[in-house]
Amino acid sequence: MNAEIIAVGSELLLGQIVNTNARFLSEQLAGLGINVFFHTVVGDNPERLEAAIGTAEKRSELIIFTGGLGPTKDDLTKETIAKHISKKLVMDKQALDSIELYFKRTNRVMTENNRKQALVLEGSHVLPNDHGMAPGMMIEASGHIYMLLPGPPKEMEPMFLNYGCQALSGINGSNEQIFSRVLRYFGIGEAALETEILDLIDNQSNPTIAPLAGDGEVTLRITAKHANNAIASSMLDEVEKVINNRVGEYFYGYDQTSLLAELTKYLKDNKLTISAAESLTGGMFQQELTSIPGASSVIKGGVVCYATEIKQQILQVKQATIENHGVVSEQCALELAENVARLFSTDIGISYTGVAGPEELEGKPVGTVFIGIAVKGRPTIVEKLNLGGSREANRVRSIKYGCYYLLRYLKESQNAN
Amino acid sequence: MNAEIIAVGSELLLGQIVNTNARFLSEQLAGLGINVFFHTVVGDNPERLEAAIGTAEKRSELIIFTGGLGPTKDDLTKETIAKHISKKLVMDKQALDSIELYFKRTNRVMTENNRKQALVLEGSHVLPNDHGMAPGMMIEASGHIYMLLPGPPKEMEPMFLNYGCQALSGINGSNEQIFSRVLRYFGIGEAALETEILDLIDNQSNPTIAPLAGDGEVTLRITAKHANNAIASSMLDEVEKVINNRVGEYFYGYDQTSLLAELTKYLKDNKLTISAAESLTGGMFQQELTSIPGASSVIKGGVVCYATEIKQQILQVKQATIENHGVVSEQCALELAENVARLFSTDIGISYTGVAGPEELEGKPVGTVFIGIAVKGRPTIVEKLNLGGSREANRVRSIKYGCYYLLRYLKESQNAN
Known part of the structure; x- marks a missing residue:
């Protein structure tokens, strides 16, 4: 048609x-x-x-x-x-x-x-x-x-x-009805995900599997046709299981959700509070998190530490760290995340420092990003990204990666307990 | 055609x-x-x-x-x-x-x-x-x-x-060419601006005057036809002068500029630094300002003070202020703006506190916003808004109003000197 x-x-x-x-x-x-x-x-x-x-x-x-x-x-x-x-x-x-x-x-x-x-x-x-x-x-x-x-x-x-x-x-x-479900993935490229499930896509009939456009993410729409809602639903469950047996580690949610919404939900459900120290992202993480009504039970606030002196004076990053490693470094991201959590008395601190572009910084190329994640009672981790996009795209993608890594770390912690 | x-x-x-x-x-x-x-x-x-x-x-x-x-x-x-x-x-x-x-x-x-x-x-x-x-x-x-x-x-x-x-x-x-210029206005509604210049619009021929869609702003495109560039340009100058004799107080710039871009330019030209204390806007002001390459010479950073305790502990808003006036108040906006400027050692501090919605707060309706503006050597001012839109629209419009009021105050200060 x-x-x-x-x-x-x-x-x-x-x-x-x-x-x-x-x-x-x-x-x-x-x-x-x-x-x-x-x-x-x-x-x-x-x-x-x-x-x-x-x-x-x-x-x-x-x-x-x-x-x-x-x-x-x-x-x-x-x-x-x-x-x-x-x-x-x-x-x-x-x-x-x-x-x-x-x-x-x-x-x-x-x-x-x-x-x-x-x-x-x-x-x-x-x-x-x-x-x-x-x-x-x-x-x-x-x-x-x-x-x-x-x-x-x-x-x-x-x-x-x-x-x-x-x-x-x-x-x-026919009396068949169409039932569909969107599966959302992050941390894997569209081509890579398609390669993993190419045989499923090639041999699809009912349910069908369609990769969709994704703004830095990859989504799959699975669609079943059947006269009976319950049967269609179990058909979708089955194909979802087959797909996620292969790429489940990148799966994060269904339909209209987002990484930020999943993170907010997780923090709310587990009564965790968060604060942020944002250099690279200039407040974008907090702005997006607070755009969700009711965010106040989760996010207390944070610091936009754009200037180096703010990282030192307000967020107490050590002089030696900046001299030896620079502001775009694993060590700086680590101190920012730990210090903002302590200063704001939150369970979690997250930090973003990096080179948004268009100019390189401290000899580090545009797209170099460090994300610090400090969770109370767990070792602080730092993830490094090498992004290659425009200034704005690098900031937006960094936010998503931060949510993704933080969620993954929190769920690992939960499983370990 | x-x-x-x-x-x-x-x-x-x-x-x-x-x-x-x-x-x-x-x-x-x-x-x-x-x-x-x-x-x-x-x-x-x-x-x-x-x-x-x-x-x-x-x-x-x-x-x-x-x-x-x-x-x-x-x-x-x-x-x-x-x-x-x-x-x-x-x-x-x-x-x-x-x-x-x-x-x-x-x-x-x-x-x-x-x-x-x-x-x-x-x-x-x-x-x-x-x-x-x-x-x-x-x-x-x-x-x-x-x-x-x-x-x-x-x-x-x-x-x-x-x-x-x-x-x-x-x-x-014909050998006539089209030359046009966009005039940008803020702080006046589209209908109000049209009313002010209705006779000019009704009697337009060459140059023409067309109000354009504006995302919370009002823009006019003036267009002249002439074979000679210099003559067309002076025709545009003349009609712009007539228009701005009536509504010039709301005019802020030409063509593709924005209030944020004008503010950044003004701060750069005058070597002024700024910091922000954002409650209502959750980091949006800083995020937008830092989206402009080279913002680091202007914005040092700031605090997202979403939780009340952050306003007190980090930004030192007085207990009495919160008890007597609440966090959505002129007094709170004033202290936030002054204290963030002091804490971050900047020439200017700007603060946003208000009710973004969807729920009212402290008995104040959705859309109540206070913007504090602290400029070194000048009395701190607070502007109050009563906006009526959605949560996101209220935040976006507050940012624009903040830029507009701050620019106006800085230019007044300059004229007074």
Whole structure:
């Protein structure tokens, strides 16, 4: 099946926002084995939208629309499609109830045009909106499948994951449903991971295995088709086990998680506190950790020790360390991690020192990074990285490595106890 | 003139990257007064690309392509267009020289397929690539204008700004060129700024005035058309003066700058050092300031004082302050700013304390923020914000406000001296 994604919204054509919905849906559809051959963006204009639908119908079987489901006059996606495929719009009781509840809950007055959002294409499969008001819908007509999703990513993404995937699984007329799971890996390259499981990828059928794009990480989407949820789930368990027998040491979590989220969860569950001494990363570790609501039970704070004198005066790195080893050194990372933990009275101290670039430092090349990890009651460890990217990429990757090494060390400690 | 942007690249259709080029170009074209009615994304497939060109020709006069100009077999944008408009590809001597130089400079061996990148459409206007190898080009044929740009944003964006805009200005057959300038404002809303200059916008002709999308800021693009660079420039100076006579107090810089970049520049020029005490922002201010290469001459570091006890123990906020006013208070912000500057021996201390959300704190609503600014030899000031956004938006906007207030205070001090 070939798919096309049509984003509706003049704000996209004015360059006010970027079309992240197309990226998200493309990645999801690739994981489901559906080819996406075109993306189109069209403004809030019924004639041009209808022309774009006509073009899409000539080349694609599945047409997914994002945007234009809101309450204002500008929002005309479903009206235009209704006219184009000669369907009526009817009030969906459940969607209307949910909109009324939404207004009640947020203590706002519901205006008449909000009722418009509960109108759906007659005979369509309605996709509930758990994070907003406008429901999505899917309908088949004259050989095409039309799926309508809201524009805001925070509404669209969970709607597609929770209801859209399932709805697509019914379209072949079978009662099979699609169930998928994302496995996340760190510390191994995409090519290396693929090599390890190449025979599994080559011989896949059901479940399928698809490596996905990963921002410095590697992810695998495993997808099973079956009429029965429990059976599909055990099929996924089985293939996950086979995969992780080979590359399990790099596996760190499922679906939408991140290394920072896993670290935060681990620290919370184990009632551990952390502080950080950041030179290379200039506060990025702490900024990211504190971006998670409720971080205050885990992170007490830390020091950004950008200047050498701050490493000495505030974080008490020894003069001899800096003279003999430099600030980008194993010894300096070790003292920074231990001293920040002591100064901030935390169970864990983590430190980042290195050469972000673009210039080398102390004769050490760009991308040289030392991460110190001090855990109460355990020997302090220092990990060295040799990264090769841009200044920003080196900082971002260092943060991820720090989370990864720290989590690994904490779990080793736990297992040793 | 109506425009369409066609991005060529299977990586977009697989969801591996997001189409930021379409956003950038749309914003630029809007600033130039050119309507963008469609975006299309198509894979590295000559049949589908040619079909997309055919569709675009029916609805758009200007067709801008991004991507597919590289050296590999996958890259076939110019080959497909050449075939479609019956033009030959010819070797461009200047582009070839520049590619050879690029390999020499980076000490790499040039392979044969890199020569392919220097092929251009016969009779086209070649757009030099100052940040990569593949040149861009523009050509008119049978009533349409085709502009071909490389895919990587770091090559495409400067090429469009430095050469593409100019090339577009010639397309009406006149010898007029387009010159534009972006004026950046902070501390005033878009609607308020528009109201102040509404009569200028309504009566604009040459130069034109266009408000642009701004991520918490407001920007105006002023664009003059003239055959003579110097005259166009003075036309821009004049309209800028008229605008800034009304809203100049919110103006902070030109074109691609940012508040952080302006602050860094000011501190460097005036040999001032800064440190930060960050509670609300968890290190974001320092992380952003240190993301600029060479920041070390300006920022010594600071403390992330997320936990209350860190504010007291490390940053010596008085017990009485916290008991009587709480951590989200003017008094706490003041002590944090002064104490971090003293502790880190810097000319300036800045502090951020507030309620990022989602829960209120100390009975103060989400979005309450205090920013302390301590400048050596001047009274410490505290600015209060009442923001209403999400946790992340509140943090990001607080950083910008902090830079804005600090810059304003420093410039006031300078004027007072």
